[in-house]
Amino acid sequence: MDMINILTVFILAIFVGNEVITKVPPTLHTPLMSGSNAISGIAIVGAIISTKVGGEIGTWLGLVAVIFATINVFGGFMVTDRMLKMFKRK
Amino acid sequence: MEFTKLFYVLAAVFFIIGLKKLSHPKTARNGNIIASVGMLIAIVVTLVAFDVLNYKLIAIGMIIGAIIGSTFAIRVKMTGMPQMVAIFNGFGGGASALVAAAEFYSKVGHGEQTTFLLSTIALSVLVGTLTFTGSFIAFGKLQGFISGQPIVFKGQKVLNALIAIALITCSVMMVNNPDQMMTYFLAVVILSALLGITIVIPIGGADMPVVISLLNSYSGIAAAATGFVLLNNGLIISGALVGASGLILTNIMCKGMNRSLANVIFGAVGLTQEGASGDAAGKQMNIKSYSTEEAAMIFDAADKIIIVPGYGLAVAQAQHAAREVADYLESKGKTVLYAIHPVAGRMPGHMNVLLAEANVPYEHLKDLDEINPEFDTCDVALVLGANDVVNPAARHDKSSPIYGMPILDVDKSRTVIINKRTMNPGFAGIQNELFGFDNTIMVFGDAKQMLTDLLKDLKEL
Known part of the structure; x- marks a missing residue:
């Protein structure tokens, strides 16, 4: 049951992603990439959890995962903001 | 616990709204802020809901990550954006793989493993690790640590195929062989790390935008796979969004080059091929080389000017100089x-960001379909460090590697002024017959220097 549920969510989310992202104009494709980089930093949720439940090896793997994911979250959102700030009208 | 799951969905909703607001430059900045609030919600909820977490360790990890991430974000030059996105794809994929690995070590051997859990762990580790190593190779190529040219050798495709087959076999064995699980798990890690390297090294030069987009997509798929491992809808939805985004961009880039994804991945175009240059190389071209002073007079007589930026503009950091001339x-x-050609530069939208940095209003940046009809009435097309995207061979020369690629019709302008450092061919390694056209004028030199001189000469007219 779990499997069917999450597959349903996954498939529907791909359709949502497709709808939303095809509307992003080419001029914003670089911020789109860096912004979606930041969003893939959502793995931080799993990383935080694994520092607890992972046992000793898991804890250390979790720590590295937290570092990696935080780099993505901070770096991704900040650099996207830096770029979007520059897009101005005449 | 059930309650917290709602917050993950809320975070995902914030991401979707944030991406939706990226549909216009006016709302985009707010969209990014909304998405980051979504991330904050997800992090806070996780910290609160899972009690007795190792808070000290998490704090250390987050502080280190925040320092590294923000340093990258603040210090990266706009010209270096492709490298930064490449390496961030790697961190994202790496984080997902590590979470799945941690889950493997904690659950396996404790009677908790199901086929579903093991297959999703295998998938997450496979895609995540491959993204990690592949992205670092892409970063190295863009940063110039390793050759940006495709690295090819005999039997490369066979080797890749063998690694891929071994990888799939080991993944299947890991799921079905409880006794040897640990061995197969390590084999999956090593083989996917290897595959990430071997599939990226033969791709180079102008094909880099495709690679970066594809790795972007993989980092999303890895996050979604980790969501399957943890049964977490937040990760699944976010991963699916990023995966879809990367795939759409990959598709746009492939279309921009009129090539299939398979051709980009296995074709190794960009390597200087003997005899691939078609008729253009055989013919002696009559090239007219002008000084900036002479070029200034042509600009003076023109009413409508279209600037065509390429990777050379980024290399020379000439975006500000270009805008000053335009002003x-x-x-x-x-x-x-x-x-702006879709594949100009080294990543999707690269030129737009550079020109936005130089304060060019975004309304003046036109994409391929918008601008091509304008060349008919254009007096001067100024090509700055672009080559393959303006090569007319794409229209008629069936032997050319870029045949069929949509190009900017600069040759329809009254005069084409091309700035290049030397006569060396572009990244696709092909000569450009445009340089010898009657209405083409070459102005050699570094783009930034040339534009500065041009501006001086314009003012002295």
Whole structure:
């Protein structure tokens, strides 16, 4: 049951992603990439959890995962903001 | 616990709204802020809901990550954006793989493993690790640590195929062989790390935008796979969004080059091939080389000017100089537009960000379909460090590697002024017959220097 549920969510989310992202104009494709980089930093949720439940090896793997994911979250959102700030009208 | 799951969905909703607001430059910045609030919600909920977490360790990890991430974000030059996105794809994929690995070590051997859990762990580790190593190779190529040219050798495709088959076999064995699980798990890690390297090294030069987009997509798929491992809808939805985004961009890049994804991945175009240059190489071209002074006179007589930026502009950091020339020409009552080819630069939208940095209003940046009809009435097309995207061979020369690629019709302008450092061919390694056209004028030199000189000469007219 779990499997069917999450597959349903996954498939529907791909359709949502497709709808939303095809509307992003080419001029914003670089911020789109860096912004979606930041969003893939959502793995931080799993990383935080694994520092607890992972046992000793898991804890250390979790720590590295937290570092990696935080780099993505901070770096991704900040650099996207830096770029979007520059897009101005005449 | 059930309650917290709602917050993950809320975070995902914030991401979707944030991406939706990226549909216009006016709302985009707010969209990014909304998405980051979504991330904050997800992090806070996780910290609160899972009690007795190792808070000290998490704090250390987050502080280190925040320092590294923000340093990258603040210090990266706009010209270096492709490298930064490449390496961030790697961190994202790496984080997902590590979470799945941690889950493997904690659950396996404790009687908790199901086929579903093991297959999702295998998938997450496979895609995540491959993204990690592949992205670092892409970063190295873009940063110049390793050759940006495709690295090819005999039997490469066979080797890749063998690694891929071994990888799939080991993944299947890991799921079905409880006794040997640990061995197969390590084999999956090593083989996917290897595959990430071997599939990226033969790709180079102008094909880099495709690679970066594809790795972007993989980092999303890895996050979604980790969501399957943890049964977490937040990760699944976010991963699916990023995966879809990367795939759409990959598709746009492939279309921009009129090539299939398979051809980009296995074709190794960009390598200088003997005899691939078609007729153009055989013919002696009559090249007219002008000084900036002479070029200035042509600009002076023009009403409508279209600037075509390419990777050379980024290398020379000439975006500001280009805008200053454009400003001056506009102050003389001339129209100046910018033509942006989808694969100009080293990542999707690269040129747009560079020109936005130089304060060029985004309304002046036109994409391929918008700008091509404008060349008919254009007096001067100024090509700055672009080559393959303006090569007319793409229209008629079936032997050319870029045959069929949509190009910017600069040759329809009254005059084409091309700035290049030397006569060396572009990244696809092909000569450009445009340089010898009657209405083409070459102005050699570094783009930034040339534009500065041009501006000086324009003012002295």
